[in-house]
Amino acid sequence: MSNPITVANKVQGLVLLLLDVTEKQQQEQLRREFTANVSHELRTPLTAISGYAEIMSQGLVSPENMKPFAEKIYKEANRMITLIADIIQLSRLDEKGAQFIREEVALGDVLEEVVQRLQPLAQQKEVVLTSYVEPAAVPGIRQVLQEIIYNLCENAIKYNKPGGTVKASVVQIGKHAVLKVADTGIGIPAEEQPRVFERFYRVDKSHSRIIGGTGLGLSIVKHGVQLHHGEISLESQLEKGTTITVRLPME
Numbered sequence: 279m280s281n282p283i284t285v286a287n288k289v290q291g292l293v294l295l296l297l298d299v300t301e302k303q304q305q306e307q308l309r310r311e312f313t314a315n316v317s318h319e320l321r322t323p324l325t326a327i328s329g330y331a332e333i334m335s336q337g338l339v340s341p342e343n344m345k346p347f348a349e350k351i352y353k354e355a356n357r358m359i360t361l362i363a364d365i366i367q368l369s370r371l372d373e374k375g376a377q378f379i380r381e382e383v384a385l386g387d388v389l390e391e392v393v394q395r396l397q398p399l400a401q402q403k404e405v406v407l408t409s410y411v412e413p414a415a416v417p418g419i420r421q422v423l424q425e426i427i428y429n430l431c432e433n434a435i436k437y438n439k440p441g442g443t444v445k446a447s448v449v450q451i452g453k454h455a456v457l458k459v460a461d462t463g464i465g466i467p468a469e470e471q472p473r474v475f476e477r478f479y480r481v482d483k484s485h486s487r488i489i490g491g492t493g494l495g496l497s498i499v500k501h502g503v504q505l506h507h508g509e510i511s512l513e514s515q516l517e518k519g520t521t522i523t524v525r526l527p528m529e
């Protein structure tokens with residue numbers, strides 16, 4: 279849009295209004311992809327639930343097969359619950375966290391709580407989960423910081439091997455609190471590493487599905503880190519393990 283500036287009926291200048299629409303278009307595109315992915319991801323378990331229920335309602339399932347059928351419905355329904363929880367969490371973060379309360383959060387305390395909550399999962403997967411914390415507080419949103427740490431530690435356990443380890447730590451380096459989650463798990467192939475933070479991206483779709491992955495965990499983490507003006511980096515070697523480092527400013 280342009281408007282001439284006239285002084286005493288003479289054109290003296292021009293006001294030009296240029297709008298950069300590329301970012302807007304990209305966001306629009308991402309939103310459309312996200313909606314399509316959400317629909318697909320929700321339809322898959324729902325179709326399975328509907329199919330099993332239909333066969334059961336037609337009396338086509340023998341009494342001894344009732345239990346496995348019910349278990350399948352239960353599993354798919356749980357998958358939907360997990361997906362919906364992740365989608366709600368992402369859309370809350372999309373609103374730029376305006377509705378969250380910010381406070382001083384002792385990151386080490388949060389890490390230790392999370393590690394305690396995840397010990398049963400670690401034991402079940404035969405993974406040794408340990409933590410090391412130094413006092414480091416960041417101005418932040420407690421719940422979001424909890425989710426960041428939880429998702430990273432949960433992945434480090436889920437994508438591990440029996441007898442493996444997960445070492446989670448919080449240390450202070452200069453004016454940053456540095457959270458590190460290092461595992462000795464299956465690792466991520468180099469070419470996939472830049473993509474794992476994308477929404478719904480899973481390296482091995484079937485494997486991730488079996489262990490209950492939605493592909494949303496790391497995008498929630500990345501969003502949460504951005505809300506705290508932090509940085510996230512990933513180092514990984516196939517079959518050796520993965521280390522994810524989050525640096526959060528302390529002021």
Ligand code: ADP
Nearest residue numbers: 433434437474480481486491492493494495496
């Ligand atoms: P998911 O819900 O599938 O775990 P995430 O967004 O948390 O989704 O992770 C995306 C993908 O990145 C996972 O499906 C998995 O393939 C890979 N991944 C994430 N964390 C690790 C890890 N610590 N070790 C190996 N692979 C990982």
